[in-house]
Amino acid sequence: EPEVTQTPSHQVTQMGQEVILRCVPISNHLYFYWYRQILGQKVEFLVSFYNNEISEKSEIFDDQFSVERPDGSNFTLKIRSTKLEDSAMYFCASSESTGRNNEQFFGPGTRLTVL
Amino acid sequence: GEDVEQSLFLSVREGDSSVINCTYTDSSSTYLYWYKQEPGAGLQLLTYIFSNMDMKQDQRLTVLLNKKDKHLSLRIADTQTGDSAIYFCAESPYSGAGSYQLTFGKGTKLSVIP
Numbered sequence: 001e002p003e004v005t006q007t008p009s010h011q012v013t014q015m016g017q018e019v020i021l022r023c024v025p026i027s028n029h030l031y032f033y034w035y036r037q038i039l040g041q042k043v044e045f046l047v048s049f050y051n052n053e054i055s056e057k058s059e060i061f062d063d064q065f066s067v068e069r070p071d072g073s074n075f076t077l078k079i080r081s082t083k084l085e086d087s088a089m090y091f092c093a094s095s096e097s098t099g100r101n102n103e104q105f106f107g108p109g110t111r112l113t114v115l
Numbered sequence: 116g117e118d119v120e121q122s123l124f125l126s127v128r129e130g131d132s133s134v135i136n137c138t139y140t141d142s143s144s145t146y147l148y149w150y151k152q153e154p155g156a157g158l159q160l161l162t163y164i165f166s167n168m169d170m171k172q173d174q175r176l177t178v179l180l181n182k183k184d185k186h187l188s189l190r191i192a193d194t195q196t197g198d199s200a201i202y203f204c205a206e207s208p209y210s211g212a213g214s215y216q217l218t219f220g221k222g223t224k225l226s227v228i229p
Binding site for chain 2: 004006033035040042043044045048056058091093103104105107108109
């Protein structure tokens with residue numbers, strides 16, 4: 001069964017460093033998402049991406065964040081200068097369409113720890 | 116703004132029914148979802164309900180929707196130890212920008228006692 005994969009599973013970085021979180025969405029999916037979950041808090045939407053551009057982004061997704069689909073398979077989230085409060089689990093998701101029943105398939109997440 | 120609330124913990128005995136409750140705020144949500152997260156895994160869609168329905172049954176799962184009270188519940192019949200996981204309620208209000216971002220609750224951790 002096709003699935004969304006994410007690497008690495010755990011990333012530890014120093015405050016101020018850049019990190020890139022990688023995702024491989026399901027191959028025939030066209031819509032891609034990033035969500036994050038700070039420990040003990042809700043899963044929060046960050047950004048959606050379609051046709052090589054951002055469709056929508058939340059208030060969390062500020063200038064420190066960027067997304068890219070560098071090739072036909074990867075979808076990346078870059079945080080330019082990490083802060084302590086960026087420590088969270090980051091989930092990538094993809095969906096075939098963005099219709100009202102757009103089942104979003106989630107990856108297992110990358111746990112980012114900023115020291 | 117959108118908000119989804121759920122209780123954080125639920126503990127049941129194996130074989131009993133589990134009921135996980137959720138309240139949401141955005142009446143524009145056309146679909147409401149239940150996701151399951153097992154340890155170390157991603158969020159797996161369990162079931163969803165269209166907002167013009169009151170109930171949906173899928174094997175051991177029953178979803179009840181009270182649109183007037185904006186209350187959603189997930190009932191798991193004959194709960195098994197393999198059902199132990201975190202269950203997330205989610206809504207997808209239409210933002211007007213063409214996408215249906217999901218708004219999640221904090222998740223309810225279901226513990227099944229053998």
